[in-house]
Amino acid sequence: MNEQLDDTALSQRFPWVRLDHDTKNLFRAWLDRRFVITRCDDCRRYHHPPKPVCPACWSSALTLTPVSGRGTAHLVMLLHQGAPAPGVDYGKGPHPVVTVELEEQEHLRFTSTVVDCPPEDVRIGMPLELVWIDRYGAPFPAFRPRENG
Amino acid sequence: MRNPIKDQVAIVGVGSTGFSRDAGERSPKSLACEASIRAIRDAGLTAKDINGVVSTQEPMAPQPHRLSAALGIPDVTHFSSPTPVAMFSLIDAMNAIFSGACDTVLVSFAFQRLPWNSRSAARDPFRKFDITGGVVPMPESMDPSAAYTAWASRYIHEHGVPREALGRVALNMRANALRNPLATMKTPLTMKDYLRARIIRDPLCLLDMDVPVDGADSFVLTTVEKAKEITDHPVVIHATSVGLVDQNDEDQLPSLAHHGQHVVVDALRKKSDVWLEDVDVFFPYDGFTIITLGWIENFGWCETGQAGCFLEEHWDDASGRVLIDGRIPLNPHGGSLSEGATRGSGHVREAVVQLRHQAGDRQVEGAQTALIGCGGFFFNSQGAILRRL
Ligand SMILES: [Zn+2]
Numbered sequence: 377m378n379e380q381l382d383d384t385a386l387s388q389r390f391p392w393v394r395l396d397h398d399t400k401n402l403f404r405a406w407l408d409r410r411f412v413i414t415r416c417d418d419c420r421r422y423h424h425p426p427k428p429v430c431p432a433c434w435s436s437a438l439t440l441t442p443v444s445g446r447g448t449a450h451l452v453m454l455l456h457q458g459a460p461a462p463g464v465d466y467g468k469g470p471h472p473v474v475t476v477e478l479e480e481q482e483h484l485r486f487t488s489t490v491v492d493c494p495p496e497d498v499r500i501g502m503p504l505e506l507v508w509i510d511r512y513g514a515p516f517p518a519f520r521p522r523e524n525g
Numbered sequence: 526m527r528n529p530i531k532d533q534v535a536i537v538g539v540g541s542t543g544f545s546r547d548a549g550e551r552s553p554k555s556l557a558c559e560a561s562i563r564a565i566r567d568a569g570l571t572a573k574d575i576n577g578v579v580s581t582q583e584p585m586a587p588q589p590h591r592l593s594a595a596l597g598i599p600d601v602t603h604f605s606s607p608t609p610v611a612m613f614s615l616i617d618a619m620n621a622i623f624s625g626a627c628d629t630v631l632v633s634f635a636f637q638r639l640p641w642n643s644r645s646a647a648r649d650p651f652r653k654f655d656i657t658g659g660v661v662p663m664p665e666s667m668d669p670s671a672a673y674t675a676w677a678s679r680y681i682h683e684h685g686v687p688r689e690a691l692g693r694v695a696l697n698m699r700a701n702a703l704r705n706p707l708a709t710m711k712t713p714l715t716m717k718d719y720l721r722a723r724i725i726r727d728p729l730c731l732l733d734m735d736v737p738v739d740g741a742d743s744f745v746l747t748t749v750e751k752a753k754e755i756t757d758h759p760v761v762i763h764a765t766s767v768g769l770v771d772q773n774d775e776d777q778l779p780s781l782a783h784h785g786q787h788v789v790v791d792a793l794r795k796k797s798d799v800w801l802e803d804v805d806v807f808f809p810y811d812g813f814t815i816i817t818l819g820w821i822e823n824f825g826w827c828e829t830g831q832a833g834c835f836l837e838e839h840w841d842d843a844s845g846r847v848l849i850d851g852r853i854p855l856n857p858h859g860g861s862l863s864e865g866a867t868r869g870s871g872h873v874r875e876a877v878v879q880l881r882h883q884a885g886d887r888q889v890e891g892a893q894t895a896l897i898g899c900g901g902f903f904f905n906s907q908g909a910i911l912r913r914l
Contacts, residue, residue, distance in 0.1 A: 391660065392661040392666075393660060394658055424774075425774060431772075450679065451675035451776065452678050453675050453678055453726045453727060453729075454724075454726070455664055455727075456724045456725055456726065457725060458664045458726070459661075459662035459664050460662075470724075473664060473665050473671065473675070475667070475675060483772065483777065483780075484777075485776050485777055487667045487776045500679065
């Protein structure tokens with residue numbers, strides 16, 4: 377468990393995130409490869425990205441809750457150029473960026489990339505599942521195609 | 526919906542440097558001063574007539590107190606630096622005048638290409654601006670420019686729209702820019718050129734994105750009473766609105782069926798005495814081509830998903846651009862895509878010039894009413910109706 381990792385050390389593991397006290401524990405969970413989404417203890421609604429209160433009922437009782445990582449591609453773009461990252465080579469082909477609608481709740485979405493699939497085959501509506509990849513030495517939740525059902 | 530400010534504030538001065546990809550060794554403050562002096566002189570006023578200064582928070586633009594100091598504006602009783610896009614600053618100035626915080630306001634917009642926009646901008650040792658806040662950029666970040674591309678993919682998916690629908694937006698702006706001496710882009714554009722342009726983020730290409738520029742626009746606003754002392758036919762702000770929905774994180778927007786533009790249109794329609802049938806010239810924002818299609822549909826010119834067909838139906842082959850009902854142009858100055866990325870100030874300036882009947886060979890005959898849809902879907906949707914009295 378990385379619960380003990382202090383905030384300064386956590387920031388160093390995620391140089392690409394503007395972390396704050398509302399979002400830090402979501403990323404802390406990634407270090408243990410736990411894919412979690414903020415859920416309200418009172419009204420049971422999920423929201424993302426993490427906010428200080430539940431936007432639906434204003435409760436502060438929020439829990440980072442493991443989700444299945446299963447969902448459907450809602451938005452799809454292929455970057456022909458963009459920010460550099462380890463393992464991303466625009467010279468070899470476009471890099472897919474996909475917003476996935478998670479199966480836990482309508483309109484609950486998470487944006488990442490898709491692996492194990494040629495970029496041009498990534499399509500809106502495609503069923504996807506979570507797969508952890510490495511980004512700057514830290515686990516990063518990505519997606520890969522899954523059999524429907 | 527209440528609109529007590531209707532027709533009470535006028536835009537009496539406009540000034541522009543014109544736009545280019547390289548204004549040379551000029552500071553943004555220098556560009557802002559040039560446009561502001563032109564705007565104040567255009568209104569027939571002097572520095573001592575100004576007592577409000579609004580300077581838009583563009584990355585390199587001067588703060589309002591620095592602009593006041595540079596222009597020697599004696600005593601200022603209202604100053605602010607609203608965020609882009611354009612209407613936030615104009616609405617702030619309008620409200621300040623109407624409330625009595627000040628009487629006559631200078632509104633400034635100054636733009637300079639950022640170091641990563643071009644090689645010559647990167648060579649300028651004084652253009653230092655850190656937009657990242659110290660974090661390493663990531664390919665998967667859903668920043669606003671990526672988000673318009675992502676939602677364009679959804680729009681194309683839901684409505685089966687060909688790329689030509691977006692291309693017509695780019696072609697219209699370019700054809701218009703060719704008749705605007707202030708515009709950056711000076712070469713004609715064909716659909717073939719558009720379809721061959723470099724893909725940046727599929728499904729959008731280089732020509733779907735506005736063109737970063739150096740330059741500035743300024744405006745002078747005052748009470749309608751004072752405006753009538755200056756001119757017989759002042760251009761007044763008839764109605765404005767801004768719009769935001771709750772789930773506005775770029776990738777969490779529930780759908781394209783309800784976002785900032787819808788809130789803007791609903792409020793503007795309720796506040797205004799005039800609507801589409803009265804419009805003489807239409808200014809849909811075009812920071813990305815997909816935003817323009819959104820404004821056309823959401824104002825109600827056509828059904829959802831039909832903006833591409835609408836542009837085709839209203840295409841004027843002779844001039845290679847859109848003329849709604851053979852009459853109403855879209856962004857006759859060339860918009861952000863081809864005049865330059867002024868984040869809406871160009872749209873407002875051209876609206877004023879058209880309503881003054883000073884647009885030369887771009888002039889819409891007898892223009893009385895201009896409709897502006899400024900900004901995009903998420904956090905900067907705005908609308909305005911300007912009228913000639
Ligand atoms: Zn709740």
